[in-house]
Amino acid sequence: MPNQIAVLKGDYIGPEIMNAGLKVLEAIANKYGFDYQIVEAPFGGEAIDECGDPLPPKTIEKCQSSDAVLLSAIGGPKWDHAEKRPEQGLLQIRSKLNLYSNIRPTNISEAMTQYSPIKNANDVDFVIVRELTSGIYFGTPRHKDDFQALDTMYYTREEIKRVAKIAFDMAERRRHHVTLVDKSNVLDTSKFWREVVAEVAKDYPDVTLDYCYVDAASMKIISNPGQFDVILTENLFGDILSDEAAQITGSLGTIPSMSIGDGGPVLYEPIHGSAPDIAGLGVANPFSMINSVAMMLANSFNRSDLAQKIYQAINQVITDGAVTPDLGGHYKTEQVTDAVIDNI
Ligand SMILES: NC(=O)C1=CN([C@@H]2O[C@H](COP(=O)(O)OP(=O)(O)OC[C@H]3O[C@@H](n4cnc5c(N)ncnc54)[C@H](O)[C@@H]3O)[C@@H](O)[C@H]2O)C=CC1
Ligand SMILES: CC(C)CC(=O)C(=O)O
């Protein structure tokens, strides 16, 4: 049976970079052997236009019966004032697949250091483990009227424990260091995170746990990112910090992510949005999606060999300067994609 991959193409630059990712997947599969089958399904704005629902039941069913899900960015001005927004579909798919941990790496390869806006970029290699299915994006009650608005940040012990274990397991395979980023000088949810994470840490005596307030962490990601190994944080802080962390590689358009739960299909997606400001121009950076394909091959299909070939090809393309305008180049999405394929 071929490996089944659910493909959700997304909105604005979503399909542009998804095409790039699938082209690279096809090329590497043909050259080195990888048996797969794509199952496309409507999602986000496209699905709202088609049936009024950003996550139709048939789409979630296709994802649940696949071995992995490859998703591109959704949303954009077309639906900003619609009754249902594509972003609701994104939160729902994460929740329905129980993907409570989102892994967002920031490492700057030797070839990428020239594009980084920071000094000492060559010692940057950390990963953000972001809680993904709870916190303020999901908390109730919520309310908005003409005079007031309310969102709720809510966490249970179990929700914190399970994502903390993912972070500590990851640290054991890396440099044995977890930094919990929170705002425990103010928020009760953060104080609770500290209590629960300190409990979990007792099972990992060879991992060092330290703490950092989110405001200071946002500064340190710029001033001394080399100090981080695994950053563990809640949903909203992880969302914000991961965009910041991406930019120190040179562009938000380079970083992939994977979202995992307790078994079931893992979901791979770039960390950025649908970039409506550059959609249709053919200049979107495809590295975030191509890196997501590589991450999928390594983690869902046990093909680290293929992932390594993709990473090496991207490095060569970067060294050759064949990059899109966000990295200061003049290459188009398609040209960059073809250059990656030529180097595989
Ligand atoms: N996972 C998802 O599907 C996400 C969706 N969104 C949605 O995307 C829409 C646009 O949001 P924004 O705040 O503009 O964030 P964005 O991440 O789409 O764009 C921010 C900036 O980064 C640039 N950028 C992003 N990806 C790029 C790439 N691959 N190549 C070159 N440049 C790239 C954009 O051109 C823009 O200037 C909104 O509707 C938002 O809700 C936002 C974040 C994540
Ligand atoms: C709808 C948002 C929560 C998407 C986003 O910004 C993200 O997951 O990074």
Ligand SMILES: [Mg+2]
């Ligand atoms: Mg985000």
